[in-house]
Amino acid sequence: MGVIRKTKSVEALLNEFNQGQEAISAKQLIEQLDSKFNKTTIYRVLDRLEEDGVLHSFLGKDGLKWYAKCNGCSASKHKDVHPHFQCLKCGKVDCLSINMPIPHIPNRKVEVSQILIQGLCEQCFV
Amino acid sequence: MGVIRKTKSVEALLNEFNQGQEAISAKQLIEQLDSKFNKTTIYRVLDRLEEDGVLHSFLGKDGLKWYAKCNGCSASKHKDVHPHFQCLKCGKVDCLSINMPIPHIPNRKVEVSQILIQGLCEQCFV
DNA sequence: AATATAATGCAACTAAGTTGCGATAACAAA
DNA sequence: TTTGTTATCGCAACTTAGTTGCATTATATT
Ligand SMILES: [Mn+2]
Ligand SMILES: [Mn+2]
Ligand SMILES: [Zn+2]
Ligand SMILES: [Zn+2]
Numbered sequence: 001m002g003v004i005r006k007t008k009s010v011e012a013l014l015n016e017f018n019q020g021q022e023a024i025s026a027k028q029l030i031e032q033l034d035s036k037f038n039k040t041t042i043y044r045v046l047d048r049l050e051e052d053g054v055l056h057s058f059l060g061k062d063g064l065k066w067y068a069k070c071n072g073c074s075a076s077k078h079k080d081v082h083p084h085f086q087c088l089k090c091g092k093v094d095c096l097s098i099n100m101p102i103p104h105i106p107n108r109k110v111e112v113s114q115i116l117i118q119g120l121c122e123q124c125f126v
Numbered sequence: 127m128g129v130i131r132k133t134k135s136v137e138a139l140l141n142e143f144n145q146g147q148e149a150i151s152a153k154q155l156i157e158q159l160d161s162k163f164n165k166t167t168i169y170r171v172l173d174r175l176e177e178d179g180v181l182h183s184f185l186g187k188d189g190l191k192w193y194a195k196c197n198g199c200s201a202s203k204h205k206d207v208h209p210h211f212q213c214l215k216c217g218k219v220d221c222l223s224i225n226m227p228i229p230h231i232p233n234r235k236v237e238v239s240q241i242l243i244q245g246l247c248e249q250c251f252v
Numbered sequence: 253a254a255t256a257t258a259a260t261g262c263a264a265c266t267a268a269g270t271t272g273c274g275a276t277a278a279c280a281a282a
Numbered sequence: 283t284t285t286g287t288t289a290t291c292g293c294a295a296c297t298t299a300g301t302t303g304c305a306t307t308a309t310a311t312t
Contacts, residue, residue, distance in 0.1 A: 063189030
């Protein structure tokens with residue numbers, strides 16, 4: 001059902017994602033905000049923000065859950081789909097605004113695709 | 127260091143993967159072989175078979191670890207990379223023998239990519 | 253201010269996967 | 283076949299990301 005009340009935790013999380021464009025893992029958010037909010041709260045606020053189309057989530061290379069800001073999504077329609085990139089050196093994850101078409105696969109119906117590219121990011125790639 | 131002794135558990139696991147071509151999750155293998163082997167053993171044998179290039183692993187949509195047979199890989203070289211397909215209805219996962227080139231990404235060095243396509247499989251897609 | 257209920261904190265829980273260690277069983281040498 | 287080495291196994295205890303139930307608190311509405 002998404003966010004209904006503008007609480008401290010909602011504001012704090014939105015603030016984290018407004019620091020930059022890169023993705024943040026739930027784990028990292030819990031560590032950063034440990035003194036201010038319970039981890040249950042953080043998980044629940046992230047859920048609600050995702051429902052609203054404010055954030056989207058995906059799994060990183062170790063199966064951890066990552067979140068990033070959505071562009072042009074709403075509660076009714078999540079249209080901002082794209083590959084993600086995880087740096088093998090510094091661990092940073094971000095959204096790639098490139099289009100990767102899924103080729104036709106015989107006898108199968110493709111619904112979603114999640115693409116995680118790994119390598120060296122802009123900072124780590126000399 | 128891979129498999130050195132041909133034990134019962136190694137044989138049993140290889141047998142599971144020789145029933146067909148589709149991927150099997152560690153979880154599923156543990157359930158199936160529960161009466162015969164300890165889960166620790168299963169995780170460890172899977173590790174070793176992967177080291178040998180007999181199996182390869184990847185994460186499914188829920189972050190569970192899946193394994194499938196390798197084609198033409200060895201302990202020294204894992205060359206069998208490809209996308210995977212997970213059926214949203216029956217849960218089945220298999221390897222796709224299609225080539226999906228990763229486009230060039232400015233200022234980044236691409237090392238690996240994992241692609242998980244989700245939809246309806248051959249059996250579930252009427 | 254009073255009310256309704258969304259949201260929070262806490263503790264307990266779940267479940268996939270890992271670790272340490274003593275016991276067992278491959279396998280090769282004798 | 284017997285023996286010795288050690289890879290492998292089973293077990294129990296652990297780790298950790300994420301979830302759940304419930305009593306309490308805080309936000310928004312009247
Ligand atoms: Mn993204
Ligand atoms: Mn595969
Ligand atoms: Zn980096
Ligand atoms: Zn199916």
